[in-house]
Amino acid sequence: DALGPTLCIGEILAEIVATTAGEGFLDPVPLIGPYPSGAPAIFVDQAGRIGGAAAMVGSVGNDDFGRANIARLKGDGVDVSGIRTDPVLPTGTAFVRYRPDGARDFVFNMWTSAAGALAWDDRVEPVCARAGHLHVMGTLLGHQSIWEMTERAAAMIKARGGTISLDPNMRKELRGDGETGRRFARMVGMADLLLPSGDELYLAADLPVEAGEEAALERLFQSGVKEVAIKRGADGATCALADGSRTHSPAFAVTEMDPTGAGDCFGGAYVACRRLGMTPSQALTYANAAGARNVTFRGPMEGAGTRDELDQFISETKRLTRCP
Ligand code: ATP
Ligand code: MG
Incomplete structure (x- = not known):
């Protein structure tokens, strides 16, 4: 990471989780939280x-949900100088309840x-000016100003020799x-590294699933992508x-407690390890471990692991x- 930190831009949320499985929130249910959350925040924390x-x-927001998030990120070594506190609006929230299936x-x-x-x-500018890598979450593409x-951060970071990764995180809808x-x-055209799961590989390559994985990869490499890390769950x-x-790397055998955040922990670990100079094989092992460990904890980033824990x-x- 000699060039500077891995930067992520996007939502920081407090997550509140129903402790029982069932259908939604139409009736009162026991809840637990808040947990620090938001896909970009989970990525960067890992x-x-x-x-x-x-x-x-x-x-x-200027509230405990915001303060708890900043404290978590800071405690895990993340540069939080680019996080603003809104004087009026509260921190974003996500209430989640799992169905039995x-x-x-x-x-x-x-x-x-x-x-x-x-x-x-003026908080964002200096962070972007010293970043060596930008990780983009596809969920932000629907928000005009973000x-x-x-796009502006990506151009700045590319111009100084930095790299870009993209997690499509996109519903096929x-x-x-x-x-x-x-x-x-x-x-996709700006990205050096893609981290797709499911049919996002085909979405990125703009090919039907029937084209097959190799054809999709070939199309992406032709368009300038240098590396693709495909997430395949279990x-x-x-x-x-x-x-x-x-390079294939098998998953770890775990009992899933809360699957939220697996893909983001995978990505955060993968990008960090590659930028620390590890081989794809080593980075995949840590990334698979980060995803798997995280699903054994309740809360979307509670299971993000240190190098020693992993x-x-x-x-x-x-x-x-x-294995595929
Ligand atoms: P998300 O649902 O968070 O968006 P994703 O679809 O982007 O995730 P997944 O493939 O579900 O990505 O998970 C990322 C990685 O985490 C997997 O490649 C795997 O290594 C690990 N992982 C996720 N779920 C499990 C599981 N049930 N058992 C073992 N490993 C898992
Ligand atoms: Mg995903």
Whole structure:
């Protein structure tokens, strides 16, 4: 990370989780929280915790939800100087309840909270000026002013020789949506590293799933992407490089307690490890461990691991043999 920290821009939220499975929130249910949350915040927290230089640009309210988030990130080594505190709007929230089949019901107050008031200001400029890498979450592509910030930060970081990663984090319903689709294509065009899961690989390559994984990868490498880390849930992950190398890494066998945040912890660990000079194989092992460890904790970033915690997790956890 000689060039500077890994930066993430986006929502910081407090998450409140129903302790019982069931259908939504139409009746009173027991809840637990607040937990620090927000996909970009989870990513950056894991990157900082594992020992990579990391920085966050976001917006919280002048309330305990905001203070708890800032304290967590700071405690995990993240540069929080780019987080603004809104004088009026409260910190964003996400209420989540799992259904028995593992699906989730959410009540979000995100872009209507302090998170939505994020804007380029004199806190953001210096953080972007010293960052060496920008990680972009696809969920931000639907937000006009945050998209503009992200594009500006990406251009700045690229211009100083930095790199960009993109987690599409996109529901397939977004496919074909005019403006968001164009932004997505633009960000894929700027990205050095992609971290897709499910059919996001095909969304990024703009090919149907039937085209197959190799054709999608080939298309992405032709458009300038250098590395793709494919997340496969309990089937582990694969790193594909433009030189044709493919590295598979099996997942760890865990009992899932709360799946939220697995993909973000995976990403934070993967990017940090690669930027620390690890090989794809080493980075995949830590990233799989970070994702797996996190799902064994209730709360979206409670299981983000330090290097020591992940080393211990790796040494004492069986690996699943399922592999693509
Ligand atoms: P999210 O649901 O957070 O958006 P994602 O779809 O981006 O996640 P996943 O593939 O679900 O990404 O999870 C990321 C990584 O975390 C996986 O590649 C795997 O290594 C690990 N992981 C996730 N769930 C499990 C699980 N149930 N068992 C073992 N490992 C898991
Ligand atoms: Mg995801």
